[in-house]
Amino acid sequence: MNNSIFKFIAFTDLHYTTKNPEKRIDNYSESLFLKLNEIYELAIKYEINGILFAGDLFHRKGDIVTHEEVNDVIKIFSKWNSSNINIYLIAGNHDLVGHNLNAINDNGIGTLIISGHVKLLNKEPIRFEFNNGKKLNLFGSSYSRNYDRNKENYIVDDKYKEDFNINLVHGILLPKGTFFGDYTLINEIVKNAANITICGHYHPGFEQVIMNNKYFLNPGSISRGVLNYDTTKRTPKILLIGVDKSYNVKIKEVELKTAKLCDEIFDIEFVNKQNKYDEEIKSFTEMIKNETQSMDNNDVNIILDDMLKNNIIERNIYDKSIEILEKVGVFK
Numbered sequence: 515m516n517n518s519i520f521k522f523i524a525f526t527d528l529h530y531t532t533k534n535p536e537k538r539i540d541n542y543s544e545s546l547f548l549k550l551n552e553i554y555e556l557a558i559k560y561e562i563n564g565i566l567f568a569g570d571l572f573h574r575k576g577d578i579v580t581h582e583e584v585n586d587v588i589k590i591f592s593k594w595n596s597s598n599i600n601i602y603l604i605a606g607n608h609d610l611v612g613h614n615l616n617a618i619n620d621n622g623i624g625t626l627i628i629s630g631h632v633k634l635l636n637k638e639p640i641r642f643e644f645n646n647g648k649k650l651n652l653f654g655s656s657y658s659r660n661y662d663r664n665k666e667n668y669i670v671d672d673k674y675k676e677d678f679n680i681n682l683v684h685g686i687l688l689p690k691g692t693f694f695g696d697y698t699l700i701n702e703i704v705k706n707a708a709n710i711t712i713c714g715h716y717h718p719g720f721e722q723v724i725m726n727n728k729y730f731l732n733p734g735s736i737s738r739g740v741l742n743y744d745t746t747k748r749t750p751k752i753l754l755i756g757v758d759k760s761y762n763v764k765i766k767e768v769e770l771k772t773a774k775l776c777d778e779i780f781d782i783e784f785v786n787k788q789n790k791y792d793e794e795i796k797s798f799t800e801m802i803k804n805e806t807q808s809m810d811n812n813d814v815n816i817i818l819d820d821m822l823k824n825n826i827i828e829r830n831i832y833d834k835s836i837e838i839l840e841k842v843g844v845f846k
Contacts, residue, residue: 683713733753
């Protein structure tokens with residue numbers, strides 16, 4: 515990285531809030547402070563030119579972020595700014611009221627932009643110039659409704675193809691496979707002028723992809739608000755990115771030392787019980803659905819009532835089964 519002219523640290527999905535997520539047994543906001551301080555120390559160590567953040571700085575989706583939360587982040591970023599560390603970012607879905615970028619000033623991230631603590635990226639580049647006259651551009655596309663239905667969010671205009679371009683996005687960008695909602699595959703957007711695409715929103719992240727000499731990166735969320743398979747297997751990390759005047763790229767993953775093990779931050783026993791309960795509900799409702807395809811609604815209700823009456827199932831299973839059977843169409 516020492517030979518790079520411009521150096522950046524990239525990370526995403528902080529989801530800062532003073533409210534502890536359910537089943538977190540530590541202090542969530544304090545854990546994020548520790549991570550941010552570690553990132554600050556890495557920025558100083560590597561003498562970076564800027565922070566690249568790919569969305570969801572705050573967590574309170576659809577709400578106005580509290581003054582306390584905004585002040586907390588301002589205190590941290592003021593320290594970064596005073597050390598000449600500029601923060602370049604886009605807004606994620608949790609940063610925007612109603613997913614409306616035009617209303618960005620109504621939320622906490624807008625306060626940070628107006629106060630100059632962060633710089634919002636868009637389709638017009640923020641430019642860096644190498645000592646040989648070549649240029650590096652920063653672009654970004656903040657979240658909007660139906661983000662992945664508009665592939666232009668991932669595209670940098672060809673008029674910048676002679677420069678080196680880094681584009682920040684906040685969508686479901688995947689190397690392969692499928693997703694339960696709208697998503698974008700890397701091979702769908704590889705033909706564009708972005709040399710590096712850095713993606714947020716998809717918390718598990720993915721391993722670095724190089725396609726057509728272009729880099730596609732998602733280090734994953736540095737926060738862990740829920741316990742699932744992803745959070746048990748993944749240590750939050752950041753990316754060190756270096757680009758030299760010949761447009762050679764170096765990327766290094768750095769796992770955060772301040773990120774604790776899952777059993778230190780989550781009520782594992784409760785979550786395991788909840789997962790077992792959810793699996794039992796799923797299995798039970800699938801059985802009921804298969805067995806009742808040729809039956810009318812009254813017959814199904816009679817069966818469930820009898821099972822409850824005879825203590826074959828408990829009341830919470832009964833109630834949940836009714837709820838799920840309504841969703842899958844057994845009860846109209």
